[in-house]
Amino acid sequence: MESTRPQAVQLDAQPGHAIRRLHQISVGIFHQETEDLNVTPVQYAILQTVRDQPGCDQRTLAGRIALDTSTTAGVVDRLEARGLLRRRVSPEDRRVRLLALTPAGELLLAQTLPGMERTQERILEPLNPEQRQQFMALLLQLVTENNDLSRAPGKRPR
Template sequence: MAKFHDMPGHLVRRAHQVSTALFHNHMTAEGIDLTPFQFAAMSAINMNPGLDQASVAAWAACDRATIGGVVDRLVEKGYVTRAVSPRDRRARVLEITDSGREILNQVQQIALEIQDEITMGLTPDEKDTLVRLLKRVSENHPK
């Protein structure tokens, strides 16, 4: 029988806790009120202006109900605008604002630094292997 602390599910959960805590600590230190999900949504919108909420949810591997709240908060913060799609009146298209782009640029740099913290103690080859294996696990279990 596998030891609990050697189970992949437990280790993935712990790695997620570490990643989320590092993100939160860095954002707090910089005085930035942004969650990892909000960062993911803003990244998707910035890379795909005019993207609808359902597509942002798919891009961020998040359910539609959750992304609705995430987008609501981003709109409240002035980082994103939401408008009715000219092609489908049921859909809402999203655009990043100038202040959203400014904060996203700042957070992207911090996020890169966090990646180094998450993988500290690993060699470059080990980092590449970790990323490759995490991608495989994610691709084997699509949302």
């Protein structure tokens, strides 16, 4: 009797699995490189984005880092409680809170940058310079072309 079960696809041959594994590796390296700073990759992304776009609101921030608004709000709450971010009421709309780094947030971001840069280097270390360029171009193409399929699509500034 023949089996009617579909033929299995090798897990390691599936791009989604490889992307998930690379994300795990990326986060692991980030934590190794920044372990004494008590910062996560998402916290780093928020601090960097607020520094680059001071006065942005949480909804704009969430779109810039492609994170859902409720998760973004929780991370912002924790960063504010640590004294790294501050919120102020928007003069145009009192329901909107505008974000800015505090001096402590600026300091933490400056301390995190070298570890973040080492993380990026370690992730790409197995590739030669040409492969790195190709990998990043293809990766960004996949992210851009599939952006609308995300539960939290990224929104780049116009």
